[in-house]
Amino acid sequence: EITRIYGIRDRESDGATEVGVAVWDRLPYQLQEILAPLFTSKYTVAASNSRAASLLPTPIYGSAPAKTFHQWLASWTCSMVDLLRSEITSQVFSSCKPILRRDVTTAMFLLSPLLVCIFCESEENHTMILEEVLAVMKRKPEEKETEHxxxxxxxxxLAIQTVFSALDYLSKWSQKQRQSESVDKKSRMAFTPSPELRQVNEFIEKIPADLLAQTSFKCKSYSRALLHIESYLKDHPDELKEHLHFLQ
Structure with missing residues (x-):
């Protein structure tokens, strides 16, 4: 499906694009042999039977559709695919939906770039995604399984680690994007971030640093906890006594 969207073919094939041909030429011969028969295949991606985003609770974490880590991650990722506005981006991620519920590794891999795409499109869904992230962080890892x-x-x-990985990805993307935009803007005027960069940064800043520190501490990620609590105390020096246990 993705090869069709981008026209990834050999030069003589119908539907090939310039970019697609360049990608095809870079693929190993063994992989080309596997993909070539699919160009004329009659198989198509069936309509997903996953719940529409509007039918899922907010947040999904801690609800009935999220009894396991994979169920939560697949439900959350699939629901966010439905939020995409760009036609091409939506087609690419939608074509991956069938495997998201079957392969947790793929779901984990696609989560971070999916978040970037959503944030770059608009600020409309920041609140809903933030609620999901906070729900994961505020749940105590030592809590036992109950009805709620x-x-x-x-x-x-695993859910907490996945959220942290996604946040790390967003931070690294932000740094690289800022470097790229700084190089492109050769004037000596003050740096003005693009709307995409600004929206990603605004989301990252909405997550309280003290909550990041507390969650990291509970997960025994002490270096990460120290990093976040230092950041928090720089802005809130009067709260040092309340957070001394992080520094001991």
């Missing part, structure tokens, strides 16, 4: 807390402690830890 269906996910096991082990899966809760």
């Amino acid at each position: 807390n269906l996910m096991s402690p082990e899966h809760q830890q």
